[in-house]
Amino acid sequence: MKFIVSGKNIEVTEALKEKAIKKVGKLEKFFNDDTEAHITMSVQKNRQIVEVTIPFKGGLLRAQEENEDMYASIDKVVDSLEGQLRRYKTKISKKYHESGLKFDDTNIEEHEEETDEFKVVRSKKFPIKPMTVEEAILQMNMLGHSFFMFLNADTMEANVVYRRKDGNYGLIEPDN
Template sequence: MQLTVTGKKLDVGDALRARIEEGLGEAVAKYFDQPGDGTVTVSREGHTFRVDIQVHISKRIVVQGVGQAADAYAAFEEALEHVSKRLRRYKRRLKDHKHVSAEREVLQAQQYVISPEADDTDVEPAETGDQPAIVAEMPAEIETLSVSEAVMRLDLAGATAMLFRSSKHGGLNMVYVREDGNIGWVDPQIPAAGES
């Protein structure tokens, strides 16, 4: 596995780097023979350390884990535990996915990052128009998945929402994490032409 270890506002020492490479390499190799690449970012936030792990299992599957502790090693162990738990939970389904993913249709899309509205009252609405300021735009793929696969991907990535095409009917669906911690599912029922 190709692994990149970086530090934000700190220098990652050789001992911590070696521990990260060894620990993450073993955890991923336990479940996958040829994993993709991974990124580990160690940062300092006040008196605590934060470790963000992101591992690409395949082209479209990303596993993320986050850990925070007073010690950088403890923060890494917590993040590694999250990644390991997700890999263990979905091991069988992830291995089965490799055979199915080539057959599934992927819809190409454009993803935008929009700046939040400014609180400045000096700017006249006519000057900015009705369009929000776009900070970034990048290509995205909307995969055809079952609801259970979408929920699995949502959990693996540690994301709050995921848009996908339903493998049942081909329409766009979304799964998201609700404020109460449960998973929500949006399945718009669009009537076919001629139906009311």
């Protein structure tokens, strides 16, 4: 596993970098050797935030945690990732017909854009792969998001799944 450690509003010390790599490295057994783990540490007022993103073929594992102490944030984010892996290991393993979670990495690009009328503060690009509605809901839950855009494998059209306030899920499809 390859580790990319960066900081926002913070100088990442060698001790912080080593701690983050050591802790996130515990997840190495679940991924291929060429998978990249992006670890971003940031400071906002008195909040110490750690975000870990691990893109792999067909999915993305992501967690973000904050605390008053950066080392505690690192511990919390690794615990969160381990919990996600425990919950979804069986489903993901069945999907990829493998005994463990071994995946290739994919690239994620992030950039900021501005427009005249509306201010877009963050934009993400990611590869859209055909998947079933169930797989899209699984991916949405893994990311901890309330919605997820995907290419429906049945219709080959862009769809969005979302979590409703009542705990159920909704599906948005184009009307042609």
